[in-house]
Amino acid sequence: xSDIEKxxxxxxxxxxxxxxxxxxxxxxxxxxxxxxxFQAYNARLEAALGIEARGIxxxxxxxxxxxxxxxxxxLWLSANCVLPTFGVGILGPLLFGLGLGDSLLTxxxxxxxxAALPALCSTFGPKLGLRQMTSSRFSWGWAGAKGVxxxxxxxxxxxxxxxxxxxxxxxxxxxxxxxxxxxxxxxxALCTLVIGLFxxxxxxxxxxxxxxPTAVTYLVVLGVAAKHLVNTPMGAGxxxxxxxxxxxxxxxxxxxxxxxxxxxxxxxxxxxxxxKLVFMWTYLGLAVPGVLVMWLGAAIGAAASAGALPGASPxxxxxxxxxxxxxxxxxxxxxxVPPLGGGGKFFMxxxxxxxxxxxxxxxxxxxMSISVISRYLAYVPRLVWPVVITAIYIxxxxxxxxxxxxxxxxxxxxxxxxxxxxxxVVVEEHFIFRRADFDKYDAARAWNNRALLPxxxxxxxxxxxxxxxxxxxxxxxxxxxxxxxxxxxxxGGDIGFELASxxxxxxxxxxxxxxxxxxxx
Numbered sequence: 001x002s003d004i005e006k007x008x009x010x011x012x013x014x015x016x017x018x019x020x021x022x023x024x025x026x027x028x029x030x031x032x033x034x035x036x037x038f039q040a041y042n043a044r045l046e047a048a049l050g051i052e053a054r055g056i057x058x059x060x061x062x063x064x065x066x067x068x069x070x071x072x073x074x075l076w077l078s079a080n081c082v083l084p085t086f087g088v089g090i091l092g093p094l095l096f097g098l099g100l101g102d103s104l105l106t107x108x109x110x111x112x113x114x115a116a117l118p119a120l121c122s123t124f125g126p127k128l129g130l131r132q133m134t135s136s137r138f139s140w141g142w143a144g145a146k147g148v149x150x151x152x153x154x155x156x157x158x159x160x161x162x163x164x165x166x167x168x169x170x171x172x173x174x175x176x177x178x179x180x181x182x183x184x185x186x187x188x189a190l191c192t193l194v195i196g197l198f199x200x201x202x203x204x205x206x207x208x209x210x211x212x213p214t215a216v217t218y219l220v221v222l223g224v225a226a227k228h229l230v231n232t233p234m235g236a237g238x239x240x241x242x243x244x245x246x247x248x249x250x251x252x253x254x255x256x257x258x259x260x261x262x263x264x265x266x267x268x269x270x271x272x273x274x275x276k277l278v279f280m281w282t283y284l285g286l287a288v289p290g291v292l293v294m295w296l297g298a299a300i301g302a303a304a305s306a307g308a309l310p311g312a313s314p315x316x317x318x319x320x321x322x323x324x325x326x327x328x329x330x331x332x333x334x335x336x337v338p339p340l341g342g343g344g345k346f347f348m349x350x351x352x353x354x355x356x357x358x359x360x361x362x363x364x365x366x367x368m369s370i371s372v373i374s375r376y377l378a379y380v381p382r383l384v385w386p387v388v389i390t391a392i393y394i395x396x397x398x399x400x401x402x403x404x405x406x407x408x409x410x411x412x413x414x415x416x417x418x419x420x421x422x423x424x425v426v427v428e429e430h431f432i433f434r435r436a437d438f439d440k441y442d443a444a445r446a447w448n449n450r451a452l453l454p455x456x457x458x459x460x461x462x463x464x465x466x467x468x469x470x471x472x473x474x475x476x477x478x479x480x481x482x483x484x485x486x487x488x489x490x491x492g493g494d495i496g497f498e499l500a501s502x503x504x505x506x507x508x509x510x511x512x513x514x515x516x517x518x519x520x521x
Contacts, residue, residue, distance in 0.1 A: 141456020
């Protein structure tokens with residue numbers, strides 16, 4: 001008899017107040033005393049402002065009014081048709097020294113392959129009615145989910161910092177550097193906070209249309225830049241392979257970054273929603289802007305890199321100088337302002353505003369993830385957490401305002417390591433141990449009852465092996481693993497996420513089988 005069958009008579013869930021006892025669903029998350037008074041006033045405020053009150057609790061099938069499955073497309077389209085996506089594309093030529101052709105091929109391969117993973121994770125939302133970090137309890141266990149939720153909070157802050165740095169640089173360029181990046185940082189952060197504060201419905205409403213002005217802007221960028229684009233040649237040999245792998249690792253980190261929160265944005269969709277359609281809409285929303293916008297960034301980055309060569313045109317020399325001096329913001333200004341003047345600045349402002357569409361995702365999801373870390377944090381109203389994350393990332397973005405490329409490279413590479421481990425565990429649990437059957441999760445009763453959840457020993461053991469794989473394969477400024485050095489020589493070729501994925505994929509089934517055999521769940 002399975003563990004779930006043994007507990008079939010329990011219509012129970014663990015209250016965040018007792019950490020282990022069982023309570024009826026109606027009694028869950030009911031604070032007492034002063035907390036009850038505070039929550040009552042908070043509920044009135046949320047109702048008056050139309051703010052989503054629900055936290056990490058499972059959304060019952062009867063409370064799922066969002067039948068627009070195509071909302072998965074527009075949300076992820078807006079979150080990825082943004083300035084940071086363009087910023088990733090320019091790194092191929094301008095940071096890793098790749099030519100145009102190999103930059104385009106690397107982008108296409110890594111985006112199309114890695115976007116499938118967050119698209120798969122998004123299918124968990126309608127079927128389980130749970131946010132991504134909450135559903136991770138079914139593979140990582142009660143304690144393990146706390147750990148990955150904490151890592152996801154760090155990731156949300158890191159995303160917000162990197163995105164805001166690029167936006168602030170561009171806004172400073174619009175103002176011709178008459179104000180500091182701190183001003184741009186605060187403007188972007190506050191605009192993000194206003195929308196992210198209100199919750200699911202308002203996030204979807206904003207993201208439904210946010211991609212349109214940005215897409216038009218990128219078409220204008222292409223039209224202005226097209227006559228200046230040049231085909232820089234591919235490299236060859238070991239150094240070229242190392243650069244492709246390292247650039248691919250950054251792209252992987254950008255795309256895979258959504259696996260830890262993909263299902264946060266469709267939990268109000270019906271449980272009988274087609275998983276194939278949810279997957280398809282999410283995949284298109286991730287892959288299409290990922291490829292096209294990064295391609296545009298790579299093309300302009302390659303032309304800017306050609307500006308450093310003898311005999312380059314004055315325009316490309318200007319592009320190269322602008323990037324060298326002021327990074328992403330300087331490059332966009334050099335491309336847009338000379339031919340369009342004030343019109344170019346207008347489109348640059350639209351690109352700055354696009355950062356909001358990406359940052360909203362981080363601000364909203366951190367509020368969900370942090371409530372998984374501790375049962376006491378679940379008491380805190382959801383609207384508090386967007387304010388907290390905003391207060392954290394503003395000073396960090398100000399400090400790193402002149403290091404967009406380095407921040408993006410370092411952050412996305414490291415992000416890719418741990419998320420590779422996380423998603424392999426989730427996927428293998430789903431297909432090997434749950435047989436891709438969402439009924440086997442018994443989400444309605446088990447999501448908040450640690451007696452019905454795995455201990456998580458298999459996942460935590462796999463994490464250790466996966467981390468070891470990342471350590472021997474990574475190639476960062478602060479550490480080049482032995483296998484990374486073997487691939488790329490002195491400067492290394494980053495194969496950290498590949499080894500982290502591989503080690504985890506081999507080890508997790510073994511330890512999970514042992515966990516089930518000796519513990520029973």
